[in-house]
Amino acid sequence: MAMPARAQPPAAGPFPWRPPFTVDLLFELPDSDVRYEVLEGQLVVSPAPEPRHNLAADRLRTLTSSLLPRDVEAITNTAIRMPNGDGPIPGLLITTADPEETPRGIPAEFVHTVIEVVSPTNASDDRAKKPAMYAAAGIPCYWRVELKPWREHLGPVPAIVVRLLGEDGDWHTTLHPAGHAQLIPLAVGRGPELLPVDLDPATLVGRRPD
Numbered sequence: 001m002a003m004p005a006r007a008q009p010p011a012a013g014p015f016p017w018r019p020p021f022t023v024d025l026l027f028e029l030p031d032s033d034v035r036y037e038v039l040e041g042q043l044v045v046s047p048a049p050e051p052r053h054n055l056a057a058d059r060l061r062t063l064t065s066s067l068l069p070r071d072v073e074a075i076t077n078t079a080i081r082m083p084n085g086d087g088p089i090p091g092l093l094i095t096t097a098d099p100e101e102t103p104r105g106i107p108a109e110f111v112h113t114v115i116e117v118v119s120p121t122n123a124s125d126d127r128a129k130k131p132a133m134y135a136a137a138g139i140p141c142y143w144r145v146e147l148k149p150w151r152e153h154l155g156p157v158p159a160i161v162v163r164l165l166g167e168d169g170d171w172h173t174t175l176h177p178a179g180h181a182q183l184i185p186l187a188v189g190r191g192p193e194l195l196p197v198d199l200d201p202a203t204l205v206g207r208r209p210d
Helices: 023-027 051-067 123-136
Strands: 035-039 042-046 073-076 092-095 111-117 141-146 159-165 171-177 182-187 194-199
Touching (some): 023 035, 035 123, 051 073, 111 182, 123 159
Parallel strands (some): 111 141
Antiparallel strands (some): 073 092, 092 111, 141 159, 159 171, 182 194
């Protein structure tokens, strides 16, 4: 399975930064079409996602945006400022931060749900590394959208794996496969309030119904 590359980005001259890197580096790099994140102090370079990957993320943003309270935003491809200095960039995040006041990434304490759409190049990070990172930062809800079967679930897909911090202080994981509409919990704050999203994951891909 292809893995995200850890590499220094191209530069016209000597690369002036040295690891461990922080999220601030993402806002100092020259403009390019390459997507970078900072995970565990290292730059992670990921290839461009497939169209169906972007389609699933776009449909989720459209759906969630229509349901969110006025002071909550759904933002795509935005860096999260983690307490340890890392800067993951999920496909979609739910936040109460004001984007005008956070131009260099959203502080983790204002991120309430993170949504990652898994692709072959980032599957290991999305399934293992990022859930632990987000939990350690206190982000209470994590959606992992799987477009293809994986070892623990051979179908049907798409499927959404939700990892949610319960009122009992424990983490609870639920699986929501394609095939029927179901209420999937979305955190919109750091309190117990949850927004139930009525969704059949099958609608995240394929042609729109007539």
